[in-house]
Amino acid sequence: MSRKAWATRLLLWVALVPILVTAVGRRDVPPACNDHSFVNVLPPNVSVEKVVFVESGNTYGEGLRNLNYPIQPTNLPDLCAVTIFVKFSSASAYRFGLFLPVDWNNRILTYGNGGFGGGINWLDMGAGVKYGFAAISTDTGHNSTSGDISWALNNPETKTDWGWRSIHGSVEIGKKVVEAYYKKKIDYSYYSGCSTGGRQGLKEVQISPESFDGVLVGSAAWYTSHLNTWVSKVGTYNLPLTAPNHINASLFPAMAKEVVRQCDRLDGVEDGIISAPDACTPDYTVMACNRPGVNQSACLTAAQIATTAKAYGDYRAADGALLYPGLSPGCEDQWALVLGQNMTSLYGLNYARYFLYDDPGWQWQDYNDSAPAYAARTDPGRATADDYDLAPFRDRGGKMIMYHGLADGLLPAKGSDLYWERVVAATGGGNATATQQFFRYFTVPGMGHCGGTAVDAPWNFAAPFQAGTLGNDSWSVPGYRDARHDVLLALMGWVENGTAVDAVVATTWDASANASTPVRRQRPLCPYPATARWDGEGEVNAAESWRCEGHASTGPEVPKSVAAKSVGYSWATAGALGSMALSAVL
Numbered sequence: 001m002s003r004k005a006w007a008t009r010l011l012l013w014v015a016l017v018p019i020l021v022t023a024v025g026r027r028d029v030p031p032a033c034n035d036h037s038f039v040n041v042l043p044p045n046v047s048v049e050k051v052v053f054v055e056s057g058n059t060y061g062e063g064l065r066n067l068n069y070p071i072q073p074t075n076l077p078d079l080c081a082v083t084i085f086v087k088f089s090s091a092s093a094y095r096f097g098l099f100l101p102v103d104w105n106n107r108i109l110t111y112g113n114g115g116f117g118g119g120i121n122w123l124d125m126g127a128g129v130k131y132g133f134a135a136i137s138t139d140t141g142h143n144s145t146s147g148d149i150s151w152a153l154n155n156p157e158t159k160t161d162w163g164w165r166s167i168h169g170s171v172e173i174g175k176k177v178v179e180a181y182y183k184k185k186i187d188y189s190y191y192s193g194c195s196t197g198g199r200q201g202l203k204e205v206q207i208s209p210e211s212f213d214g215v216l217v218g219s220a221a222w223y224t225s226h227l228n229t230w231v232s233k234v235g236t237y238n239l240p241l242t243a244p245n246h247i248n249a250s251l252f253p254a255m256a257k258e259v260v261r262q263c264d265r266l267d268g269v270e271d272g273i274i275s276a277p278d279a280c281t282p283d284y285t286v287m288a289c290n291r292p293g294v295n296q297s298a299c300l301t302a303a304q305i306a307t308t309a310k311a312y313g314d315y316r317a318a319d320g321a322l323l324y325p326g327l328s329p330g331c332e333d334q335w336a337l338v339l340g341q342n343m344t345s346l347y348g349l350n351y352a353r354y355f356l357y358d359d360p361g362w363q364w365q366d367y368n369d370s371a372p373a374y375a376a377r378t379d380p381g382r383a384t385a386d387d388y389d390l391a392p393f394r395d396r397g398g399k400m401i402m403y404h405g406l407a408d409g410l411l412p413a414k415g416s417d418l419y420w421e422r423v424v425a426a427t428g429g430g431n432a433t434a435t436q437q438f439f440r441y442f443t444v445p446g447m448g449h450c451g452g453t454a455v456d457a458p459w460n461f462a463a464p465f466q467a468g469t470l471g472n473d474s475w476s477v478p479g480y481r482d483a484r485h486d487v488l489l490a491l492m493g494w495v496e497n498g499t500a501v502d503a504v505v506a507t508t509w510d511a512s513a514n515a516s517t518p519v520r521r522q523r524p525l526c527p528y529p530a531t532a533r534w535d536g537e538g539e540v541n542a543a544e545s546w547r548c549e550g551h552a553s554t555g556p557e558v559p560k561s562v563a564a565k566s567v568g569y570s571w572a573t574a575g576a577l578g579s580m581a582l583s584a585v586l
């Protein structure tokens, strides 16, 4: 290049740089993005903690100071990030965050939390704001990781904050903040939460039917009193470590593989995905150590086989009443969560210690069957979301979608069946079709707790926590941002256009948590008790080859013939737990 060409190029740059800088600098900070916009609408005891304008392409959050959500969303759109501080009582306070996008879709979306963790869920909010929602999330009134419940000790106020008050207040105050900021009425209010987030959503619908127009709740930990005591109970089945009935967690993968071998074909297609777990009772005697030819590194004794039966079994009171249903066949890959440790899971142990009995010296060995009734009677924090009459929500036009992964090894999938059936009884007069006019429940074959898969099952449909599994800047279903594949968009269509959600197509990739790898499978999820049935001819990994069958009032169709076709399922492709960031979800 000649010297003249260089000089010209240099001149061009010298001329361009100020223009580029001005272009960036000219990105206007909305005048409303400062605390004066909100102070007038905040009730007493509520203050603005922080207001920051975030330019597009940037990240926002609290980093490692946020113990439960240390990962920040990246590549955000232009938005105003607000943190509000609510001091409701002298013994507790909660905070909530808002992302107020410049390009607003006139709607708000509140996200739930996970486990007993305390922290604003900025990561999910980052996914929500990319749709255009003003996104909201609370820290639930404390600062802790998911299994740390020490903040609840002798403090009924922090229990109440976690139980319902922080979500309720965040939505109520959040609506005021959003309307003051945009000087406009909100058109629609949505909710999205899984696990504890599922419980929070159901609880809010029950105590405040006007909070949301559309609700998405997954793997809901709704039955706090019975669920968190079941967690202790099921843990004791596999303890102590020295008991002859103890199954070492290193055996769970071999058990999972055997259960797929026995149960997979009962749904009509041999693809490694158990879609009809209730049709199967795993027979572990084929793995019995005293059986000739059985692999002695992956075998079970009679005492250990008895432990498996207890884990699948329902937890019942002395009079036979159901306390909580057991685990479903197909979730053994996740058994380490409640059966794999040297003590019961923290969700059971610390619930008993800090939430239920206020006794830090309580040990898992102290568990006895009086716990569920005591927990139901006292219900600390009024956390249990066991009101089944959703007529007030229905009658003001609310729509709700609930889902549960059938391979969930932390929260039994049948717990969601139970909630659904009780709502049908209480709200639909026993008529499931009537209930489905406003509330539908989708089961997700092969999906673990809230997302991820160990069996290459389609698991991603833009439910809460799922975007974060795919990356810190992810949102919706990459490559499929439409109401057919994205349950949130489908829910919006139901609420706003009356388009009932008859199916949602779930997706997985060759590397199940890497959406840059080729799509491996897509398949519709169906409104319970309908199930997805393969047409017997088409490409088995394509959604078009499947349709939902079985009507709400008649129940699922029982497959007549078995094992239509093997689709070459390979264990080599199955990741252990998927690469779900479980710590953030739980």
Ligand SMILES: *[C@@H]1O[C@H](CO)[C@@H](O)[C@H](O)[C@H]1NC(C)=O
Residues within 6 Å of the ligand: 062, 064, 065, 066, 067, 143, 144
């Ligand atoms: C939460 O507690 C940790 C220490 O336990 C602290 O470092 C962090 O700053 C706290 N976070 C917030 C948001 O207060």
Ligand SMILES: *[C@@H]1O[C@H](CO)[C@@H](O)[C@H](O)[C@H]1NC(C)=O
Residues within 6 Å of the ligand: 043, 044, 045, 087, 088, 089, 090
């Ligand atoms: C404000 O907080 C105090 C205790 O700090 C409490 O007694 C009072 O009820 C609260 N007021 C409102 C409106 O929440």
Ligand SMILES: *[C@@H]1O[C@H](CO)[C@@H](O)[C@H](O)[C@H]1NC(C)=O
Residues within 6 Å of the ligand: 241, 248, 249, 250
């Ligand atoms: C469980 O198995 C692992 C690996 O085989 C072994 O290291 C561990 O000691 C075992 N645990 C118990 C309690 O036997």
Ligand SMILES: *[C@@H]1O[C@H](CO)[C@@H](O)[C@H](O)[C@H]1NC(C)=O
Residues within 6 Å of the ligand: 254, 295, 296, 297, 298
């Ligand atoms: C026996 O089981 C162990 C543990 O699951 C496994 O690593 C090994 O490959 C198995 N051996 C055979 C021959 O299947």
Ligand SMILES: *[C@@H]1O[C@H](CO)[C@@H](O)[C@H](O)[C@H]1NC(C)=O
Residues within 6 Å of the ligand: 342, 343
């Ligand atoms: C249980 O295991 C944890 C680590 O998983 C360890 O820190 C703890 O000391 C163990 N407790 C007992 C009683 O063995």
Ligand SMILES: *[C@@H]1O[C@H](CO)[C@@H](O)[C@H](O)[C@H]1NC(C)=O
Residues within 6 Å of the ligand: 357, 366, 367, 368, 369, 370
């Ligand atoms: C059952 O557990 C509770 C709580 O630890 C305890 O107070 C009670 O005494 C126990 N009951 C029996 C019969 O051991």
Ligand SMILES: *[C@@H]1O[C@H](CO)[C@@H](O)[C@H](O)[C@H]1NC(C)=O
Residues within 6 Å of the ligand: 431, 432, 433, 434, 437
């Ligand atoms: C159940 O509800 C549906 C939808 O509301 C209605 O069409 C149907 O007649 C009801 N069935 C019975 C048996 O009442």
Ligand SMILES: *[C@@H]1O[C@H](CO)[C@@H](O)[C@H](O)[C@H]1NC(C)=O
Residues within 6 Å of the ligand: 070, 071, 072, 470, 471, 472
């Ligand atoms: C997401 O953020 C975390 C923490 O900032 C980082 O460790 C991780 O690598 C990021 N993930 C991706 C896919 O960029």
Ligand SMILES: *[C@@H]1O[C@H](CO)[C@@H](O)[C@H](O)[C@H]1NC(C)=O
Residues within 6 Å of the ligand: 483, 489, 492, 493, 494, 496, 497
């Ligand atoms: C409602 O339907 C209209 C017309 O088909 C469409 O443009 C709009 O996106 C739909 N809204 C939602 C939330 O699905």
Ligand SMILES: *[C@@H]1O[C@H](CO)[C@@H](O)[C@H](O)[C@H]1NC(C)=O
Residues within 6 Å of the ligand: 514, 515, 516, 517
């Ligand atoms: C995801 O897959 C793409 C395409 O194969 C690859 O380039 C990328 O490194 C993968 N990302 C991660 C985090 O593994």
